[in-house]
Amino acid sequence: xxxxxxxxxxxxxxxxxxxxxxxxxxxxxxxxxxxxxxxxxxxxxxxxxxxxxxxxxxxxxxxxxxxxxxxxxxxxxxxxxxxxxxxxxxxxxxxxxxxxxxxxxxxxxxxxxxxxxxxxxxxxxxxxxxxxxxxxxxxxxxxxxxxxxxxxxxxxxxxxxxxxxxxxxxxxxxxxxxxxxxxxxxxxxxxxxxxxxxxxxxxxxxxxxxxxxxxxxxxxxxxxxxxxxxxxxxxxxxxxxxxx
Amino acid sequence: xxxxxxxxxxxxxxxxxxxxxxxxxxxxxxxxxxxxxxxxxxxxxxxxxxxxxxxxxxxxxxxxxxxxxxxxxxxxxxxxxxxxxxxxxxxxxxxxxxxxxxxxxxxxxxxxxxxxxxxxxxxxxxxxxxxxxxxxxxxxxxxxxxxxxxxxxxxxxxxxxxxxxxxxxxxxxxxxxxxxxxxxxxxxxxxxx
Numbered sequence: 001x002x003x004x005x006x007x008x009x010x011x012x013x014x015x016x017x018x019x020x021x022x023x024x025x026x027x028x029x030x031x032x033x034x035x036x037x038x039x040x041x042x043x044x045x046x047x048x049x050x051x052x053x054x055x056x057x058x059x060x061x062x063x064x065x066x067x068x069x070x071x072x073x074x075x076x077x078x079x080x081x082x083x084x085x086x087x088x089x090x091x092x093x094x095x096x097x098x099x100x101x102x103x104x105x106x107x108x109x110x111x112x113x114x115x116x117x118x119x120x121x122x123x124x125x126x127x128x129x130x131x132x133x134x135x136x137x138x139x140x141x142x143x144x145x146x147x148x149x150x151x152x153x154x155x156x157x158x159x160x161x162x163x164x165x166x167x168x169x170x171x172x173x174x175x176x177x178x179x180x181x182x183x184x185x186x187x188x189x190x191x192x193x194x195x196x197x198x199x200x201x202x203x204x205x206x207x208x209x210x211x212x213x214x215x216x217x218x219x220x221x222x223x224x225x226x227x228x229x230x231x232x233x234x235x236x237x238x239x240x241x242x243x244x
Numbered sequence: 245x246x247x248x249x250x251x252x253x254x255x256x257x258x259x260x261x262x263x264x265x266x267x268x269x270x271x272x273x274x275x276x277x278x279x280x281x282x283x284x285x286x287x288x289x290x291x292x293x294x295x296x297x298x299x300x301x302x303x304x305x306x307x308x309x310x311x312x313x314x315x316x317x318x319x320x321x322x323x324x325x326x327x328x329x330x331x332x333x334x335x336x337x338x339x340x341x342x343x344x345x346x347x348x349x350x351x352x353x354x355x356x357x358x359x360x361x362x363x364x365x366x367x368x369x370x371x372x373x374x375x376x377x378x379x380x381x382x383x384x385x386x387x388x389x390x391x392x393x394x395x396x397x398x399x400x401x402x403x404x405x406x407x408x409x410x411x412x413x414x415x416x417x418x419x420x421x422x423x424x425x426x427x428x429x430x431x432x433x434x435x436x437x
Contacts (some may be wrong), residue, residue, distance in 0.1 A: 182396035228389030
């Protein structure tokens, strides 16, 4: 009987460690940074977003049950050699890494993780809206972070909660979004490179509405430099869920 | 006594036979499974489901195991897409190997249903070697990302997208990639001979 209670207790604590707290992000209007001709502000429906980025511990639990996402098994279609390269072994992490956000994960892997939890990656518009990156005080903080060379990654949750109840949207890591590959800067009107123009169909001129927002530009430039199998040591993710 | 020994030996023989038979079967099954497993770089790893212009549901792993040429388009595209398709038609005309499939995957998850794809296929006079595919938003994004194709929907429901044509071998691996809208298809053509 004690044994039974004990195992229920273990099961319960494991499931708590596995589950992620989420908060509801209220609906709102997001004004896209790069606007197409005729593109207007976007109405964003209320949705749920993980409070913290996904940690190494959580991702470890995931690859233990979905072995095809372990670094020794993962298809090169979905990953690069740097995939989970900060872990000491394909199914092991250091104690100090447990609460740190998982990095060195590809878009495919991040997506598979969220799917396994019945969630998805946030879209660009959702992420930008939830991050409140257009608020003056947030912007200052971001600029400060962008200009500091990255050192050791902190644990998640060390920074102050945002007004939406989120931690670490800025200041810890960059995060994957579902439609990162819709950020097309190559065909920019400033580019005089004719060959890159012929790579794209349609009007390739994407103009920034607010050139003063250097931080936002940095974020978009970074996204446009990624491919879905990229993994870098400062890029992680968190999951979102549409409201029923 | 003799009788019992005889019976026992028959029993033993029978079990060993059954065992070896079972083992043999297992081994065989395992091997055939391995043979159909996609190679490391094969697109057949993708588990997404698509609908063809003939309303047939398919996965990458169900595609015919022959060479193919593929790209991503949307059928309402006024400028580059017809060019992409006519480039692929040129490749088909110049290819010495006539046993090649030609695949078009649509970005337009909303408008390019099988009916619309069939209309486009007829309009562009694409023969029986061509198949057009339509999928959901998430699978379309995944395929584009595997191929490294960037795309964005514009306010007027069109798509800005990169123009790339791929040649795939029988195993579903990309063996040639042609970027941009230039008439120079020679590099990839040599794979179609």
